[in-house]
Amino acid sequence: METLISIIFIYIFIENFVLHRFFGICPFLGVSRKMETAIGMSMAVVFVMTMATLVTWLVYTFVLLPYNLGYLQIVTFILVIASLVQLVETVLRKISPTLYQGLGIFLPLITTNCAVLAVTLLAVRLEFNFVESIVFALAASIGFSLALIIMAGIRERLEFAKMPDALQGSAVTLITAGILSIAFLGFQGMLSL
Amino acid sequence: MEPKNIYLQDLTRGLVKENPVFVALLGMCPLLGVTGFLFYGFGMGVATTAVAFGGTLMVSLFRNLIPSQVRIPIFIVIIATLVTVVEMSLEAFQPELHEALGVFVPLIVCNCLILGRLEAFSSKKPVLRSAADGIGAGLGFTLALVILAFVREVLGHGSLLGPNPDTVIQLFGPNFEPMTIFAQPAGAFIALGLLLALFNMFTKRFNI
Numbered sequence: 001m002e003t004l005i006s007i008i009f010i011y012i013f014i015e016n017f018v019l020h021r022f023f024g025i026c027p028f029l030g031v032s033r034k035m036e037t038a039i040g041m042s043m044a045v046v047f048v049m050t051m052a053t054l055v056t057w058l059v060y061t062f063v064l065l066p067y068n069l070g071y072l073q074i075v076t077f078i079l080v081i082a083s084l085v086q087l088v089e090t091v092l093r094k095i096s097p098t099l100y101q102g103l104g105i106f107l108p109l110i111t112t113n114c115a116v117l118a119v120t121l122l123a124v125r126l127e128f129n130f131v132e133s134i135v136f137a138l139a140a141s142i143g144f145s146l147a148l149i150i151m152a153g154i155r156e157r158l159e160f161a162k163m164p165d166a167l168q169g170s171a172v173t174l175i176t177a178g179i180l181s182i183a184f185l186g187f188q189g190m191l192s193l
Numbered sequence: 194m195e196p197k198n199i200y201l202q203d204l205t206r207g208l209v210k211e212n213p214v215f216v217a218l219l220g221m222c223p224l225l226g227v228t229g230f231l232f233y234g235f236g237m238g239v240a241t242t243a244v245a246f247g248g249t250l251m252v253s254l255f256r257n258l259i260p261s262q263v264r265i266p267i268f269i270v271i272i273a274t275l276v277t278v279v280e281m282s283l284e285a286f287q288p289e290l291h292e293a294l295g296v297f298v299p300l301i302v303c304n305c306l307i308l309g310r311l312e313a314f315s316s317k318k319p320v321l322r323s324a325a326d327g328i329g330a331g332l333g334f335t336l337a338l339v340i341l342a343f344v345r346e347v348l349g350h351g352s353l354l355g356p357n358p359d360t361v362i363q364l365f366g367p368n369f370e371p372m373t374i375f376a377q378p379a380g381a382f383i384a385l386g387l388l389l390a391l392f393n394m395f396t397k398r399f400n401i
Contacts, residue, residue, distance in 0.1 A: 020378050022226035026305065029218065071281070074299045075273040082266060114222050114303035121296050166394040170218055171386045178382030185379060 004135050006191050007128075011139035014190060017115050018147040019181040024115030028148055029173055031106070038152035042145030044106040046138070048088065049119050052081050053137035056120040057130060077120050082111050115144055150180060203325040207333035214337035215392040219306040223297045224338060225381040230355050234342030235335065236290045240279050240298060242331025245307045247275045249327030253315040268311045269302070276301045289357070306334055344384050349376030 017023045024045075031041045056077050064070055089107045092100040110116060119140045123133040154176055163172060213219045223241070228234040251271050252259070259267050280298045283291040291298065301307070310330045315323040346353060347364060351371040355361040363369075374380045 019382075022222050022378065022381070023300075025221035025225060026218075029221065071277060074277050074280070074302060075270060078269055078273050078302050079266075082269065112303055112305055112308070114300045117303050118296055118300060121299055125296065164390075166390045166397065167386075168393075171390040171393065174382050174386030174389065178379045178386060181377075181379035181382055182374070185377065 003132065003193070006193055007132060007136050008139045009191055010193065011136060012143040012146060013184065013187040016143045016147055016184055017118070017140045018144055019177065019184050021118075023118040024113050024144055027109060027113050027115075028144075028151065028177070029170055031109075032148055032151040032155055032173070035149070035152045035156060037106075038148050040102050041106045041109075042141075042148050043102070044110060045113065045115070045144055046141040048081075048085060048107070048110050049116050049141040049144075050134060050137045051088065052084055052116055053120050053123050053133050055084060056080050057123055057128075057133045060124050061130075073121070073124070078117060081116055081120065085111050115140070147180070151177065154180075200322060200325045203322050204329040204332075206326070207329035207331075208336060209333075212333045212337065213306040213309075213330055214334060215389060217306075217309075219309060220304045220334055221385075222300060223304065224334075224341060225378070225385060226297050227294055228338060228342035228345050228381060229349070229376055230293075231339065231342045231346050231353060232355070232357070232360075233290065233293050234338040236283075236287065237294055237297065238331070238335025238338045240283065240294075241301055241304060241307070241334055242328060243279055244272060244275045244301050245310060245327040245331040245334075246324060247278075247327075248272050248307055248311055249315040249323040250320065251275075252311045253318060253320045253323035256316050259316070264316060265308075265312070268308060272307055272311075273302050306330055341381075341385055341388060344388070345375045345380060348372045348384075349374070349380060 011017065015021055018025065018028050027041055027045075031037045059076060059080060060073065064072060064076060069076075085107055089100075092107075119137050123136055126136075128136055151173070155173065158172060158176070167175075207213060211217070214221070214224060220241070223237050227237045248268070248271055252268060276299060279301070280291070283294070283298060307327075307330075310327055314326045318326070343353075346355065349371055350356075351363060351365045351369045353362045353364060372380075375384060
């Protein structure tokens with residue numbers, strides 16, 4: 001139980017996937033312009049990341065390891081993620097059109113989100129057990145969402161700020177992310193696994 | 194245009210004019226993640242260039258055999274296979290670099306810069322031109338990595354060619370107090386943001 005709580009705290013605040021580990025910077029810069037899209041993307045990421053980790057952990061432990069196929073890790077994981085995203089998209093469209101409308105456009109983008117591949121690989125490489133892996137994926141994706149939503153809030157205000165031409169767009173977003181990252185530096189060293 | 198010129202053009206296009214990082218903002222995760230030291234940044238650049246070269250070569254060789262409906266999954270499998278090869282080679286020949294780059298080596302799979310080149314160029318153009326284009330895009334990415342890593346290592350550690358104690362050069366003497374923030378993740382964001390702003394300023398002023 002203690003490990004689970006530390007995993008949650010560490011991967012939301014201390015080793016935040018975006019601001020500390022630099023996974024998923026592309027969607028972080030790409031969809032943080034509006035609060036609405038940021039929330040949609042966050043929900044899609046939480047959903048897919050947790051599902052993907054669940055599936056890849058099972059595949060790795062019960063298929064790849066027993067047959068000594070560890071070297072196929074990268075190929076297998078990316079294929080599992082890609083097909084999972086496709087599956088989720090199809091199922092959602094059938095079962096819950098409202099949810100699909102909210103998440104639908106973000107799902108294809110997730111395949112190229114390196115945070116998803118990172119979380120599945122790290123769950124295996126850090127040798128987490130099944131429950132720990134799922135909690136880890138959940139915490140990592142919540143950390144991602146936290147950073148994304150805070151950023152969206154800031155960027156909605158930056159829109160009207162005066163700044164030099166050269167800074168406009170991604171440059172100022174990155175510098176803001178840096179300052180945000182300094183704020184998260186305050187959690188450093190509070191806990192470790 | 195004579196053929197030699199075309200290859201040179203394909204090779205140099207990725208360096209400044211269509212630089213994958215500064216113009217298209219691709220591959221940001223490894224760019225921020227591994228540039229604490231110049232050596233790591235350069236290693237990452239070489240690994241990515243190798244995958245880009247192999248990928249463009251393979252895809253352009255088989256471009257007439259790949260059905261266009263399933264091309265993206267095929268590209269991804271090709272890239273993932275090459276990345277596996279690169280990761281194994283790194284682990285065998287450069288274990289320290291492999292350790293330092295960590296999970297960013299397998300994450301080359303998700304680097305949109307490679308998939309982008311495959312989709313936009315290699316799936317339509319002949320082999321040699323595609324290979325030149327792949328190397329060019331990889332070199333452009335390496336250039337960005339090296340610039341950012343250089344800035345971060347000089348400011349954040351006051352050294353060059355670290356962290357290996359055999360090769361490290363201390364630039365500023367023993368009394369120098371480095372700006373540790375640039376060695377931290379926060380510094381990566383800020384340094385890259387400022388570099389992007391500089392790049393924007395220069396391209397606008399000189400109309401590149």
